[in-house]
Amino acid sequence: MKVEKVYMTKEAKELVNKDNLFKQSYDEVVASICSAVWPMKSKTFKINNSQKNGNGVVPVKELCYAMLEDTYNWYREKPLNVLKLEKKKGGPIDVYKEFTENFDIKRVGLEFETGNISSAHRSMNKLLLGLKRNEIDLAVILMPVYELSYFLTDRVSNYEELEPYFEITEGKPFIYIGFNADSFDSSVPLIPKGKDGMSKRSIKKWKDRIENK
Amino acid sequence: MKVEKVYMTKEAKELVNKDNLFKQSYDEVVASICSAVWPMKSKTFKINNSQKNGNGVVPVKELCYAMLEDTYNWYREKPLNVLKLEKKKGGPIDVYKEFTENFDIKRVGLEFETGNISSAHRSMNKLLLGLKRNEIDLAVILMPVYELSYFLTDRVSNYEELEPYFEITEGKPFIYIGFNADSFDSSVPLIPKGKDGMSKRSIKKWKDRIENK
DNA sequence: TATGGATCCATA
DNA sequence: TATGGATCCATA
Structure with missing residues (x-):
């Protein structure tokens, strides 16, 4: 997969340009999404472009998550304290990592949206x-x-459709990354839809890290 | 239907409490949602509570829209200029009305979420x-x-689940209204799902108003 | 039961 | 084609 469009708010640019830990977090996310391939044995991500909305989305995230978790030690499903402690409704942040250097700690939250x-x-x-x-x-x-x-399931998230709303996060350190297939190829298999594509790899959850302490 | 929970940001409270036009807009929305009934000939809204997620949602909005449009002259599908003029993606605001008094104009946008x-x-x-x-x-x-x-379609919008996010709109004039059925009754018909429930009533669109000028 | 998601629909 | 929506799924 390749990164094709990136938008950073002014605040995000500052962080990434001036701080090594934030720069590292950005680089890890980019490296992870770039590591995704299709078909499984391929070295690049080729998408079957023979029919609109022909491919499912579930397997798309697998390799990216795997690299974030296994190579870079990010955690999945970090609950927000505001929701947990104040007993409000709401689920966890998709992917999360704390970058530390001496007494410095930088916390990065990532949502992989498909x-x-x-x-x-x-x-x-x-x-x-x-x-x-x-x-x-x-x-x-x-x-x-x-x-x-x-070429993915109808109405999945896409950079361009969210773009008009980026300005809502002005003043906050926010990064939007749009990725694309490396190539389009009508001869590669369609990515399966439904549960067929579910991976069984056990995910590296924040909860488990907490409990094992 | 009845209004059961309401949250207004400080800014919204100020507007509604101190300005007659804003007060009127709020009253019109409340009167409209309260006018919804089920079954069709009933005087109140009774929901079939015999099975979780048993009812469809489409007909729920019909009477409310009808009253907003026909009785109170609200318009449907008002495009945002920011999206239209700047050629950005994005659809219109669901329901919209301009309240005027002398040279005073108050514009209210409403989203009816099901x-x-x-x-x-x-x-x-x-x-x-x-x-x-x-x-x-x-x-x-x-x-x-x-x-x-x-008792509606699984995962439809509901006041409680959005509530933790209300604070994102702090500092802006924002009102959240949660409505409930007047009663629960396992003997009334289930609200149909799918296209069966579609009404054919032509809606009062902002676009049409503009074009007829 | 709670929550993020995946999928396909209806209309303009 | 574009866009809001309606519906049901998978997992914890």
Whole structure:
């Protein structure tokens, strides 16, 4: 996969340009999404472009998650304290890592969005809440660009459709990353839809880290 | 239907409490949602509570829209200029009215949310964008409370699930209204799902108003 | 039961 | 084609 479009708010640019830990977090996210391939044995991500909305989305995230968790030690499903402690409703942040150097700690929250585009708005709002409550220091949203989403399940999140709303996060350290397939090829297998594509790899959850302490 | 939970940001309270036009807009929304009934000939809204997620949602909005449009002259599908003029992606605001008195004009945007809860986040963000660009002066979101949503299509928007995110709109004039059925009754018909419930009533669109000028 | 998601629909 | 929505799924 390749990164095709990136938008950083002014605040995010500052962090990434001037701080090594934030720079590292950004680089890890980019390296992880770039590591995704299709078909499984391929060295690049080729998408079957023979039919609009022909491919499912579930396997798309697998290799990226694997690299974030296994290579870079990010954690999955970090609950927001604001929701947990105040007994409010709401689920965890998708992917999370604390970068430390001496006594410095930088917390980065990432949402990998392949759900319905409306779901990307919830992700934005969740990350906004995390920033507002000072539970993360940088927010990142990863999603397909339009050109790729055209061949995935109808109405999945895509960079271009969320773009008009980027300005809502002005003043906050927010990064939006749009990725695309490396190539389009009508001869590669379609990515299966439904549960067929579910991976069984056990995920590296924040909860488990906490409990094992 | 009855209004069961209401949250107004400080800014919204000020507007509604101190300004007759804003007060009127709020009253019209409340009167309209309260006018919804089920079954069709009934005088109140009775929901079949015999099975979780048993009822569809489409017909729920019909009477409310009808009253807003026909009795109170609200318009449907008002495009945001920020999206239209700047050629950005994005659809219109669901319901809209300009209240005028002498040279005073108050613009109210309303989203009636019965889609997936994630869709309510998009509605929030769209209204935020409208406020930010000074295209509306007050934002309102109408949705079922949890107790009612339990008997509607799985995962529809509900007041309680959006509630933790209300604080994102702090500092903006925002009103959240949660409505509930008047009673629960396992003998009334289930509200049909799918296209069966579609009404054919032609809606009062902002576009048409503009074009008829 | 709670929550993020995946999928396909209806209409303009 | 574009966009909001409606519906049901998978997992904890």
